Amino acid sequence: MTRRVLWNGHFRRGRDANAMTRLCVALHKVGQCPHCGLRPAVTEGGTTTRLDPPCPNPAGLTRQVIEVDVPSGLIAVANDLRPLFPDAWADANANLPAGRRAITAAYAEAGMAHAYVGNSRPALVQAGRFAYYIGGNHRGLWNVLTHIPTDLWWFSLADHAECLRRAAVLDVDLDALCSFVLGVEPGRYRVVHDEGRGRAYEPRARISRVGAAEPSGDHLERFLALYEPPGRIVPEFLRREGFDWATVEDRRRALAVAADTLLVVIGSDERWHPRGWPLVRVPDDDPCVDLPGLAGMEPFPWYPLCDSSPLLAERLAPDWTRLALEVLQHMVDTGLPLEENRERAGRSLALARRSIPLLRSRLDPPPVG
Ligand SMILES: [Zn+2]
Numbered sequence: 001m002t003r004r005v006l007w008n009g010h011f012r013r014g015r016d017a018n019a020m021t022r023l024c025v026a027l028h029k030v031g032q033c034p035h036c037g038l039r040p041a042v043t044e045g046g047t048t049t050r051l052d053p054p055c056p057n058p059a060g061l062t063r064q065v066i067e068v069d070v071p072s073g074l075i076a077v078a079n080d081l082r083p084l085f086p087d088a089w090a091d092a093n094a095n096l097p098a099g100r101r102a103i104t105a106a107y108a109e110a111g112m113a114h115a116y117v118g119n120s121r122p123a124l125v126q127a128g129r130f131a132y133y134i135g136g137n138h139r140g141l142w143n144v145l146t147h148i149p150t151d152l153w154w155f156s157l158a159d160h161a162e163c164l165r166r167a168a169v170l171d172v173d174l175d176a177l178c179s180f181v182l183g184v185e186p187g188r189y190r191v192v193h194d195e196g197r198g199r200a201y202e203p204r205a206r207i208s209r210v211g212a213a214e215p216s217g218d219h220l221e222r223f224l225a226l227y228e229p230p231g232r233i234v235p236e237f238l239r240r241e242g243f244d245w246a247t248v249e250d251r252r253r254a255l256a257v258a259a260d261t262l263l264v265v266i267g268s269d270e271r272w273h274p275r276g277w278p279l280v281r282v283p284d285d286d287p288c289v290d291l292p293g294l295a296g297m298e299p300f301p302w303y304p305l306c307d308s309s310p311l312l313a314e315r316l317a318p319d320w321t322r323l324a325l326e327v328l329q330h331m332v333d334t335g336l337p338l339e340e341n342r343e344r345a346g347r348s349l350a351l352a353r354r355s356i357p358l359l360r361s362r363l364d365p366p367p368v369g
Contacts, residue, residue, distance in 0.1 A: 004047055004048045004049070005048070005049045005050075005051075006048055006049070006050040006051065007051055007055075008040065008050065008051045008052060008053070008054040008055060009054050009055030009057075009058030010033040010035065010036070010038075010040055010051050010054075010055040010058075011033045011034050011035045011055070011060070032093070032096060033055055033098070034096040034097050034098060035055055035057045035058070035060045035061055035097060035098060036055045036056050036057045036098050037092070037093070037096055037098030037099060037102070038053070038055070038056075040052055040053065040055075041053075057098070060097070061097045061098060061101050061195070062194055062195070063192060063193070063194050064101055064104055064105075064115070064192075064193045064194075065190060065191070065192050065193075066104060066105065066108035066113060066115075066190070066191050066193070067108070067188055067189065067190050067191070067210065068108060068111055068112065068113045068157065068158065068159070068188070068189055068191065069111065069159060069187075069188050069189075069213035069214060069215055070159045070184060070186060070187060070188070070189055070213065071159060071161070071186050071187075071213040071215060072159050072160055072161035072162070072186065073183060073184055073185060073186040074159070074160035074161065074181050074182070074183055074184070075157050075158070075159065075160060075181065075182040075184055075189075076156075076157070076158050076159070076160045076163045076174070076177075076178045076180075076181055077124055077146060077148060077155070077156075077157055077178070077179065077180040077181065077182050078148070078155070078156045078157075078177050078178045078179050078180070079148055079149045079150055079151055079152050079154065079155065079156065079179065080151065080152040080154065080156055080177065081112055081114070081156035081158055081163065081177055081178070082107075082114070082156070083170070083172045083177065084112075084158070084163055084166040084167060084170060084172055084174070084177070085107055085110045085111070085112050085114075085158070085166070085220075086170070086220075086223065086271075086273070086274060087110045087219050087220050087222070087223030087224075088103075088106045088107040088109065088110040088112065088114070089106055089223070089271075089279055089281065090102045090103045090105070090106035091280075091281055092106075094116075097195060100115075100116045100195070104116075104193065107156075108191075109219070110219050110220070110223075111158060111159065111162060111219060112156055112157065112158040113155075113156070113157040113158070113189075113191040113193075113205075113207075114154055114155070114156045114157075115154060115155060115191070115193040115195075115204070115205060116153060116154050116195055117134065117135065117148075117150060117153060117154060117155055117204045117205075118150070118153050119150055119153050120135070120150060120153075120204070121147050121148065121149060121150050122134050122135045122136060122147065122148055122150070122155065122204060123135065123136055123144045123145075123146070123147050123148075124144070124145045124146050124147070124148060124180070124182070125143050125144055125145065125203075126143040126145055127143070127206070128208075130184065130185050130187075130208060130209035131206070131207065131208040131209075132145075132182070132206075132207040132208075133203040133204075133205060133206045133207065134148065134155055134203065134204055134205040134207070135202060135203040135204035135205065136202065136203060145180070145182065146179065146180040148179065148180075149179060155205070157191070157207070160178075160181050163178065166220055169220065169224075170220075170274070184209070185209055186212075186213060187209045187210070187211060187212055187213055188209070188210050188211050188212060188213050188214055189207055189208065189209055189210065190207070190208055190209075190210045191205050191206070191207050192205065192206045193205045223273075224274060224275070226273065226275075227273075227275055227277065227317065228273075228277050228280070228282055229277075229288055229317075229319040229320075230277075230291055230319055230320060230323045231288040231289045231290065231291055231319075232282045232286060232287075232288045232289075233258075233262070233277065233278060233280045233282060234254075234255060234258045234259075234262075234289075234291060235286070235289055236280050236281070236282045236283075236286065237258045237261070237262060237278075237280050238254055238257070238258055240280070241257075245289060251291075251292050252292045252293075252294055252297040253297065253300070255291055255292060255294065256294060256297065256300045256302075256327075256330075259323055259326075259327050260300070260302055260303055260327075262278045262280075262310070263309070263310050263311035263320070263323065263324055263327060264302055264303045264305060264309050264310070264311060264327065265303045265309075266306060266308050266309055266310070270310075272310070272313075272315070274315065275315070275317055276313070276315040276316045276317035276320055277317050277319075277320055278310075291323070293326060294326045294327065294329070294330040295326075295329070295330070295333070297330060297334075298334070299334040299335060299336075299337050300330065300334070301336075301337055302327070302330075302331055302336055302348075304336065304341075304344050304345065304347070304348045305328075305331065305347075305348040305351050305352055305355075306347075306348075306351070307351070311323075311324035311327060311328070312324075312355055312358075312359075314362075316359075316362075318362075318363060321359050321362055321363055322363065324359055325356065325359050325360065325363075328352045328355055328356050328359065329356065331348065331349060331352045332349060332352050332353055332356070335349065336348050336349060
């Protein structure tokens with residue numbers, strides 16, 4: 001018997017393997033809808049399987065309109081200006097249309113037009129006196145201003161003077177990032193982006209001047225002034241993973257799970273604030289909880305430590321350094337249960353022993369005189 005699936009508008013694509021189709025085959029494995037980013041709940045009744053709540057974007061995500069200010073009249077045009085915009089902060093998956101949309105919105109908020117164009121090396125084309133578009137394969141046309149390299153499959157546009165200011169504050173080499181500077185009428189520019197399923201030569205983004213610039217203060221400075229201690233990040237991190245700090249029974253173990261992912265594992269998805277804490281967004285009114293020490297906890301399957309583990313980074317803020325010390329001390333006290341790879345465990349422990357005095361010295365006040 002074939003079960004009827006009530007998709008409720010969420011993404012579906014024939015029989016080929018994709019997240020939502022697999023969802024319905026596996027029924028209780030909830031996938032993420034690429035149009036809305038939700039993981040709908042699956043309920044079964046009689047002969048039907050139903051996805052709830054309904055998709056807020058049943059037609060898919062197509063056009064997205066953002067606006068950025070260009071008060072200097074110069075636009076830095078590049079593949080990837082992200083290093084200049086650490087304050088654009090979206091907890092989103094770039095592999096889903098809904099995630100890409102959230103990332104584009106976050107960068108627009110910080111003052112950069114940053115959107116997905118695939119591996120297309122698109123042209124930047126002058127389409128009118130104050131109008132441009134990005135996209136297409138227009139080699140040889142008189143009005144092609146440049147082609148944007150797409151190592152990242154996105155483009156980045158931002159006010160050039162603002163880029164220079166940020167490069168100085170953040171110690172980033174703008175020349176290494178920026179391939180082209182476009183002279184325009186100063187003002188506010190609207191970028192209408194369409195990921196499109198259309199043909200390669202169609203414009204992916206149309207850019208036009210909509211009025212005078214309306215600068216909204218120093219977004220970067222506000223971001224750099226932020227700080228979050230482990231007592232706020234850890235409960236939020238666990239909540240994302242489906243645990244509630246208020247009711248979790250073994251708090252030391254819960255802390256270890258969070259600390260392992262945030263501080264030990266290299267290449268985890270976590271991004272870091274320049275002041276040395278992982279960028280996990282915590283609601284303003286969430287309290288800062290007291291975290292337990294790890295001393296006395298039974299052995300924990302810590303990920304093997306290596307030189308580039310985040311907990312050894314020099315940028316680590318003092319509260320985070322204290323948590324890193326707890327982790328290292330617990331590794332040394334109980335060992336690493338890596339029976340299948342003693343050599344790796346041995347290297348981890350040696351590194352942990354060496355690193356403890358180093359991290360302690362960062363917390364101690366410098367000797368007087
Ligand atoms: Zn959906």
